[in-house]
Amino acid sequence: xxxxxxxxxxxxxxxxxxxxxxxxxxxxxxxxxxxxxxxxxxxxxxxxxxxxxxxxxxxxxxxxxxxxxxxxxxxxxxxxxxxxxxxxxxxxxxxxxxxxxxxxxxx
Numbered sequence: 001x002x003x004x005x006x007x008x009x010x011x012x013x014x015x016x017x018x019x020x021x022x023x024x025x026x027x028x029x030x031x032x033x034x035x036x037x038x039x040x041x042x043x044x045x046x047x048x049x050x051x052x053x054x055x056x057x058x059x060x061x062x063x064x065x066x067x068x069x070x071x072x073x074x075x076x077x078x079x080x081x082x083x084x085x086x087x088x089x090x091x092x093x094x095x096x097x098x099x100x101x102x103x104x105x106x107x
Contacts, residue, residue: 040054055079079100
C-alpha cells in the first residue's frame with residue numbers, strides 16, 4: 001500500500017492511495033490486482049479539480065519473468081470519475097470512465 005499527498009504551488013492538495021497485491025502463480029509468473037483511489041482535498045480551478053473523491057482505478061496485471069531482471073507483462077484497467085469530477089466531465093461532454101490494456105516489458 002502506498003499513500004501520497006500532493007501539494008501544488010497554489011496550495012491545492014490531493015491524496016492518492018494505491019493498493020496492490022502480488023499472487024505468485026509459479027516461480028516465474030504472478031498476477032497483480034491493483035486499486036487506486038484519488039481524493040482532492042481542496043478545489044483547484046487552475047487544474048479543474050473539485051474537492052471530494054475524484055476517481056478510482058481498478059486493474060489486473062499478469063507478469064512472466066524471463067530472467068530475474070527481465071519480465072513481460074499484460075494488464076487491463078478500468079478507471080471511473082466520481083462525484084463532482086464526474087458531473088463536471090459530463091457537463092463538458094466528456095466520458096467519465098476509461099478502460100484500457102497495457103502491454104510491456106521490464107528490463
